[in-house]
Amino acid sequence: MRRDVWERGSRSVGGGWTILRILIVEDDVQAGETMVRGLSEAGHQVALAPDGAAGLISAGAGGFEVLVVDRMMPNLDGLSMVEALRRQGDQTPVLFLSALGEIEDRVTGLKAGGDDYLVKPYAFAELIARIEALGRRRDPSGGVQTLLKVGSLEMDLIARSVRRDGREIDLQPREFQLLEFLMRHAGQSVTRTMLLEKVWSYHFDPQTNVIDVHISRLRAKIDKGFDHPMLQTVRGAGYRLEA
């Protein structure tokens, strides 16, 4: 039974990709199945639960690395479900999906134990990027990292210095934060909205692509004069830092 709901990713995934086991808790069956298809296509293993009660049981059975939970559902709403999970000591990262986009809704969602919050309607690329960012967050080590390393790029979080191939790169404070976020999510697509949210802490929607300009400045500093570009543009999604 459990096996049946697993959807196997069909695409072979390249290095750096992690296959995530994802549980989607969504009462809109069509939307849920579309998500399952899309995420499977991206190489992940996805299960679907039709409401909060079923979601709680599936999530409790464990084995998931990311939970995608709709806020408004019959039987048990998303907030209560996640609160129940957290009470049981389950710390699996949760991404809330919601048609409620007000700031206070986002705050309630995060307070209830959600790790990220995505407002409907969203771009699918945004959903995947955020799920992958959450899946990666669980990455082990545990201790506080003071040195980030992606390929030839090294960031010293204490000295606030960046080197590529041993060559010192001078960054503005915001560029440093931007690169830190990209390095922590190396190999994953990060969207412009995510960057604005996580690096600048704003949730609005800029019309001109201000983020692109900042990225291109950062790119000029870390890629110019090196053998291969690390900071790549992902069409329709955002950016990705590759080793």
Place this chain on the structure above:
Amino acid sequence: MTKSATMRAPALFRTTTFRLTLLFLALFAAAAAAFLAYIYVMTAGEVSQMADRDITHELRTLDAIYAQGGATALRDAMIERTAIDQPYLYLLLDKDGRRIWGTIPNTSVGQSDERNIVWTHFQVDQAAPNGHVREHLARGERQRLSGGEILFVGSDVDDIAAYVLKIVHALWGAGVLVVILGLIGGILVSRNVNRSIAGLNAVVGAVRGGELGARVALRGSRDEFEELAVGLNDMLDRLERSISGLRHAGDAIAHDLRSPLTRLRTRLEVAMIEVEAGKSDPRAALAQALEDADGVLRTFTAVLAISRLQSAGSAPDQSLFDPSRLAADMAELYQPVCEDRGLDFDAQLTTGLTLRGNQEFLAQALANLLDNAVKYTPPGGAVMLRVRRRSSGEVEFSITDTGPGVPEDQRGRVVERFVRLENSRSQPGAGLGLPLVAAVAEAHGGRLELDEGPGKVDEMGPGLRAALILPRPS
């Protein structure tokens, strides 16, 4: 009028005011009765006590005379005492109850052996002018003498009794009058209160019936009902505003989304025909459709944000913060954008000011204004972001550019939704940027002011100065 009054009469007795009136009347009646009893006991009791003392004394004196001189001496003494205007009433009966002498009829005293205080009535000698026999009230003491005769000594307490009676009557009269006046007052007050309540009820009923425009007529009485009515009216005003705001928002969203959705649909249809005919690449068509759908969603989000702000009346989650920090964030975000477009960017930020507001919405508003400045200012121009305190104490964010500006007669129009000026149609955008800024300003109790920028300089200008002016936090 009379009819409705009589029809409302039974309802009157159920009203709280009337019940309270009745309760107070009952309390008053009880108090009046107690007062009455007290007065009565005090006057009547006091009077009889005094009379009784004197009478006992007289009786003793007479008894002594009797002991010395027998009944005859007693009678003479009584006659003498009556003649010198002693205020006592006397009656002496022999042992068989026959009258020996007296100033009152012998029927009135009784013949018991006991020494006794008696109340009695007796006829007055002088008949009243109209021939009626008048009776006075007397009170006295009776004693059987050693020879078997019965002696009664009393006094005429009629005047005192009449006085007491007058007090009693007065109290009764006052009581009845108070009850009647109280009832009338109660009815009037209840009526009045009823009318006020009926007015309120009528409005509540009308609103429940869907008539949101119903309001309580104010009478200018400044009482608590007026206060309630004003409160109710105010509440209804707000309710009506937000409901009509929501209704308007719903209509507006439906209306606003129709054209972009139609455009999307047409594009998809044409793309399908072209793809079927092999004239177009399906991937390109899908990408185009996706872009269009994103546009629709952006429009939807912006319209929804505007509508929500407008119907909420004030921005949610307001906090106190330093406006220069928000502006600095925006400057940091937009400076590279300006530089990339060949625009000179400058920020003049007054620090240390305080502002109350929703930072997300204000950031969005500033971003929209900066977007516009970047979009419409030709390369070589300049954009300036400024935060300052106006002399009025208000906080002003202003963004000045050296673009073509907005003609004076169009400045009112550009804050309306979907209005785009002739020469801006080549630029991307849906015409929702400034309306959102205006909505954010309004939701903070502030305003958006559009002015000419620095004026014509060479081929540039006159520019636009967009100022987001927000009230000083109270």
